[in-house]
Amino acid sequence: MDIGSEKKGAVTVLKPKGPLVHGDADALKQSLLEAVVSNLGRVVLDASAIPYVDSRGLEVLEEVSDELSQSGQALKLCGSTETLREVLNIADLAPMFEYYEDVNSALRSFL
């Protein structure tokens, strides 16, 4: 899985490309947690290029959101596909995240 990282202002935008499944999910978790720590939580996950997730992928998203929630924040997802939203809803994880249509909308949430 290719995980693109881009700095937009003071926010780090991570854009994984490909399915969020077992091994790749752990790599994404590491990248997300590193960005969370170094950026004090100013992180956006651009999920527009994630076609589907497996159970480990869901766990990783939940774990990172838990980590952020300890400091009063939530994982900001933008551009999530219909499939991803549906999976999150089925798994009852949807309320754990903040959703934005695109990266710019997510960036504005930090203002």
Added chain:
Amino acid sequence: MFTREESFVASFGIVVVAIVVVLMGVTSWWIVRSQQELMVSSRLDQVRQVAGLMSQSAEALMISDNLSPLRRLIVENSQKYELQVCRVVLPDGTIVADADPSRIATTPLPANWSGGEGITASEDHGAGRVAVRRPLAVAGRGEAVLEIVADVNGISFWDAWETLAGIGAIGSLAMVAMLLIYRRTRSRLRALGAIREALLMYKGEHTPAEFLKVSPDFGIEAQAWNEFLNETEKLRDQHKRDEVNDRLDSRQRGTRGLDDACDTMPYGLILVGKEIRVQYANGAAAAFVQADRQAMMGSPLDQFMTQTEVLDAVKTAATGTSRRRAVIVDEIETDSGYTVLRYIVRPVRRTDPGDAMVIIEDITQQRVAEKTRNEFVAQVAHELRTPLSNIRLYAESLLEDGDDTTLRAKAINVINIETKRLARLVSDMLSVAEIEAGSMKLSADDVQLGDIFHELQADYEQQADEKNIDLSFNLPPKVPVIHADRDKFLMALHNLVSNALKYTANDGRVSVELQVQPNQIVVEVADTGYGISEEDQQKIFERFYRARDERLASIPGTGLGLSLAREIVRLHGGDITLDSQVGQGSTFTLSLPHHVEAA
């Protein structure tokens, strides 16, 4: 820490040596004594056998009154078996035969005698000799006694010197072996001795570990003991902390709901009490100071926060020196960029100083946005000022010399061009605002591409001429009609062409080429301008971004054009890509889906 001596070890060694010596002595004595008893027993057996044989012979010889052979037998056996006494005695004490012939009675053997009834066989041993008495039944005459006494050769320690030397040698070897073992185990014994003394010093759970430690020079056992003490103390400390936290938790359970509420806040909250120690910190505060939340509780604030200004403000607020709130903004440079934190410090109570509250807010993104906005306003002001200056200049010329037809034509033309430029600028800004708000809508209709390109050519010919740029439009013989939002599509093309002219030096070349492909149309805008570095190419389509090229610093621009053009084309389902090399120029390729109808 104890550096105990070897008292225990020395005592242990002396005791062992003493035990070995005593054991050697006892063993020697026992061996000598056993040999003596063995000799007595052996001598007794020998005397007993001699007595048995002699008594039979003596009875027979006495019956036949044949005393000479008897006396000879007595003498021979006495010599042969080294008997001290060997004699035949009648009940009245008359010695019939004896190893010493001088003691023999010369009288012949009586025909009979009495008084020998009740004589029994007996044996005795002791004091270095054995004695055996055997009754003799002389038929027809009476009873007699055979008495034999024999010395037993004693044995002394000197006689057993070989045995004792052997024992001594074995003991010495054992001692040497023990010394060697002792030398090898000495350090361990020292460590064990020191640990034993430490254990004797133990006074219960409050004994400090430092007091029980032994010198690590005693070896790995001592080091392991010290490590064990360290670990034990750590566990004890952890246990105490857990107890304190449990008590704290139970005390705070009543306010658990409030704690949870504070943890949902993205603002850091730190309550500081007397001695500037943290009484409470929410999750966000721990994240901002990058510390463990539990570790923060009860610890001095300066252990986690190094900003002197903030610490001074906290001290001032907590001691009641100042009752006003203090706002401190701190910028931190990190590997991932910079972070701006705003600290608000204020006393908790106005009348009873002692506690202060620190509120931490991450305002980095606001700062970035402010900076970008300021830069944008400056750029827009500059962009507006240039056409407005031209319009005002030519408008004033018209007012002064309105009759000059040449001037009037030129002034009107300039005013027209600059007005369009202003209109495009305003239109760009409005479009950006629409995109930002997500409210941009496309009003698609049939668009004659030929008209679009003719309009572009007309708009930019004069600008190209002013810089002596060769501006060319290459269109196919049959220019299609596409389905698009005309104004917005034109806006995208305007931005590409105006950028190409703007960033191409005098005497350069700009070409606009339309290609009609089966499923799309492609517009290539190529220039021989300054080119864009690879680093800038990554960000050139970002809003408000302007290339970091010093040669372009004097060229005005808002950093909106390319971003806007790509957003518009993407709304149409197409895209804009870039191919550029610094110093050689750039080519922007706009592609738009289009279905070519069969002729």
